[in-house]
Amino acid sequence: MPKSQLQCFGEEVYATACDLLSRCNNGRTPIERFISVVAWTISTRRPPTFGVVPFNPILGETHHVSSPNLNVLAEMVSHHPPVAALHATNEKENIETIWCCYAVGKFNGAAVEGKVHGKRQLKLQNHGETYEMNAPSLMIRFLPVPSSDWAGNVVIRCPESGLEAELCYGGQTMFGFRAGRRSAIKGKIIDSTSRKVLYEINGHWDSIVTVKDTNNGEVKVIYDAKEVISGLQTPIVKDPKSVWASESAVVWGEVSEAILNKDWEKATAAKKLVEERQRELARERIKKGETWLPKHFAVSYTKERGWNCLPIQKWVPPSPIQTTL
Template sequence: MSFYARWIFLWFTGAASGSDTPGLVMQMQVESEGDAAACAAAVLTPPLSLEGGLAAELQPANLVQRVLSLFCNVRPGSDLSHFQLPATFNLPKSQLQMYGEGVYCAGEDLLSRCAGGKDSLDRLKSVLAWSISTTRPPIFGFAPYNPVLGETHHVSHGSLNVLLEQVSHRPPVSALHATAAGGEVRLVWCQSPVPKFHGASIEAAVRGRRELRLPRHGETYELDCPNLLIRLLPSPAVEWSGDVRVVCVESGLEAEISFCRSRRSFLGFGGGDARCVKGRILRSASREIVCEIDGFWDRTVSLKDVSTGEVSVLYDAHRAIGNLTTPVVHDNKGVAASESAVVWGEVSDSLLKKDWERARQAKRRVEDEARKLAKERNEKGEVWMPKHFSLSQSKDGEWECWPLEESVPPAPIVVPS
């Protein structure tokens, strides 16, 4: 199992220890009556949010010692893409679900606001606010499962339909396609995390292409995402860091924001600008600054108009990612066998029940089956092809994905309104 799944969610971590809290375990939530056996293997758990959810419930004991023990034989500078993680360190969901939750689990419909902006500057502000909303509270500890090749995740939230597919296993590449607001918003992502071990810390960057398109306005926004920094010593911590750009070539506008690292002393004291973001909106050609950005991604981010001095709230984290709702199964028969919540259902169920041996065995069965299928393809000379995306690699080594369909259909799993 690749550590890529853990990099970004040694942030989303901490869940492998399970919990007996009723609000935490939301397995096989069936919204309508019918043949529940059709989705009996599906296990859905709460998304990460500012309040409640997995983050509030899961605090494993002796976590630091357990994590440090994993890296005792790993050299600094090592690529952790193929690092093997025991099942007891897993969060009860797949990395595909994590990516998807950043899009479909939101308290506000920020995507529709992107399409409804009165002018290009207003739309860039909305796209930037939405981009910040995909940043979720990191938790030091465990990680989600590394998706198997061909694994999918399909969820709807109102008019937003989201489909993900694991289009490559080595290197791990995940593709996302989402459409919303009657086709006025379209997302196409191709992501490949690259984690590196630096002795006292792990830092993971995401390579690939992320686009948000507004067809009615003829605009395409290219978006970066911050790196995830996991400190092991001198005191354990995990945070987002690095520079992020949101660029629209058609309007000639772009935004630059920095996710600031906290300042810590050798003994781990201090804190400084933890979760702070600073940046600006500017005109690409002239580099003229239009607005200044300042705030905290887990609280509020403010925007100052340079010409007028007017200050407004760009992003309110409490409204956007506070008290998020857990997805439920709406159409039992429509849940695919390749669905993440089904593929890893037995593993997640075991983790939530703290049945570690059953979890270990179930996880091994999933991974052994994936290896068996890969071996059979190799013996037959078959080349695996994604079902929902085309996949290619550019001259500079970047992976590129494109959906085979223009829009994403409604999903059998939904986020209740």
């Protein structure tokens, strides 16, 4: 794939054809906002493609994009193990997203499960609400037919409202749902205090997802993949001189161009140059006794809590790379 994994990570937040985060913020009640957050969480999943993979980001690589009022910044904060951090802010609406992501692969003979770890938060600061969620696993199956899909359990919690959602992506899970065919999603929204089920969630994350009010049986669409991810435009570089040297498109530019031109020999050579330069920088740091530190995040790790990445700046600055809704 002619792009970096860090770009794919950032696209989960900004690559939408409509402003779902503003819908979250504009909900009149806690339950309206929570349902919108569920829809936004579903929108961060994109159909994976079997057989092609993005580049492994280099240490310190960044991806910085603005999408109208949302400014998104991702940084590769560790290479061994690979850990990526993301900070997205909308200063106009007082919205903030902080993610930390690291995957662990597990091979079971017929498939590889890429379990995604890390803390994910969405803050609607005008409402004093913080939403915490995890991500499903990426399942790469070799038998009986090669394929890749999202699978597993996702929990979304808002401590301030006491609302909680349990989602199942595909297969049988500990929640007791059987989502059914590929891309299916099922779940429920509950009041965490009484454990009462308020809404049932049903659909497919690559088409339509609905919620059913358990009180009156009313069903409504909360997510339409066609509306959200169709007609997306490639980000445009508005000011080339202001693009950071660490930007994914700069780091992997020659490699991506060669892949698009199907010049595999040139792509291989360009990729080796990028990787060898990283090895050289690592040797220089060791020789000088220097420790590399992320530029945009304060990073910590404990065995009990795993990796944690906190942004250094309160607001992400506008980027010279921009996209439109």
